[in-house]
Amino acid sequence: MLIPMSASSVTILGCGTSTGVPVLGCACGVCSSPHPRNKRYRTSAVVRLWNGKNIVIDTSADFRSQALSFGLDRVDAVLYTHAHADHIMGMDDLRGYNFSHQHSIPCFSDATTLATLRRTFSYIFEPDPTYEGGMLPQLTLHEIKAYLKFELCGTEVMPLALQHGKLSVLGFRFGDFAYCTDCKSIPESSMQTLQGVKTLVLDALRYETHRTHLTIPESIEIARKIGAQQTYFVHMTHTVDYETVSKNLPPGIALAYDGLTFEFSA
Numbered sequence: 003m004l005i006p007m008s009a010s011s012v013t014i015l016g017c018g019t020s021t022g023v024p025v026l027g028c029a030c031g032v033c034s035s036p037h038p039r040n041k042r043y044r045t046s047a048v049v050r051l052w053n054g055k056n057i058v059i060d061t062s063a064d065f066r067s068q069a070l071s072f073g074l075d076r077v078d079a080v081l082y083t084h085a086h087a088d089h090i091m092g093m094d095d096l097r098g099y100n101f102s103h104q105h106s107i108p109c110f111s112d113a114t115t116l117a118t119l120r121r122t123f124s125y126i127f128e129p130d131p132t133y134e135g136g137m138l139p140q141l142t143l144h145e146i147k148a149y150l151k152f153e154l155c156g157t158e159v160m161p162l163a164l165q166h167g168k169l170s171v172l173g174f175r176f177g178d179f180a181y182c183t184d185c186k187s188i189p190e191s192s193m194q195t196l197q198g199v200k201t202l203v204l205d206a207l208r209y210e211t212h213r214t215h216l217t218i219p220e221s222i223e224i225a226r227k228i229g230a231q232q233t234y235f236v237h238m239t240h241t242v243d244y245e246t247v248s249k250n251l252p253p254g255i256a257l258a259y260d261g262l263t264f265e266f267s268a
């Protein structure tokens with residue numbers, strides 16, 4: 003008998019910049035706003051596949067709170083875009099899933115990111131043999147390369163390169179969905195890889211210019227070039243008020259918010 007498969011979906015676990023929103027110690031209008039969409043955990047997402055498997059993209063510094071807020075009951079794999087603190091600092095909290103899953107969790111990224119993960123979390127990857135504490139996170143690191151498609155949890159993942167200032171980071175395409183956070187520009191080869199994407203998640207920090215992140219006007223231009231039916235902006239700062247900015251975005255482009263969920267074809 004065929005088992006009915008539900009659709010694949012993505013949940014935005016967080017759409018805030020590296021500080022999160024509200025920013026600690028800030029009393030600006032957005033930081034003190036009661037609007038739930040002006041509260042942003044650090045940027046990350048979960049891809050929930052038709053087969054019940056969950057692929058997390060980045061374990062942000064808010065990972066534990068995000069997992070609890072959005073009912074993340076299992077983690078089958080983690081993809082890392084890059085090793086900036088806001089994208090990796092929740093890695094230790096994967097340990098909770100080791101207890102229920104009873105196996106290690108595979109984590110994937112490029113060689114540069116894996117080297118930083120090994121260094122930053124040396125207590126996990128080069129454990130001290132005299133350590134007497136509780137169980138360490140059980141994680142395995144696997145290198146992937148931009149434009150080399152690989153199979154993960156029963157689906158195909160295409161990593162692509164993005165320029166985050168001088169740093170090359172990874173974006174990911176799954177079927178007709180792509181996730182491109184933390185970038186200032188998108189190389190031509192990645193623009194080609196993104197052709198035909200129906201739903202796009204794209205970095206859009208704020209209106210004011212920034213050296214390593216796309217601004218909202220820059221992201222609108224790139225979103226138009228890519229031509230997805232729907233583009234969602236992420237990694238926003240506290241200068242982005244949800245209601246005010248949303249009113250000024252063109253059709254097919256919207257600000258993401260924490261907990262936003264949409265379906266895609268894997």
Ligand SMILES: [Zn+2]
Nearest residue numbers: 020086088184
């Ligand atoms: Zn970031």
Ligand SMILES: [Zn+2]
Nearest residue numbers: 028030033240
């Ligand atoms: Zn503020």
Ligand SMILES: [Zn+2]
Nearest residue numbers: 084086166184
């Ligand atoms: Zn970054």
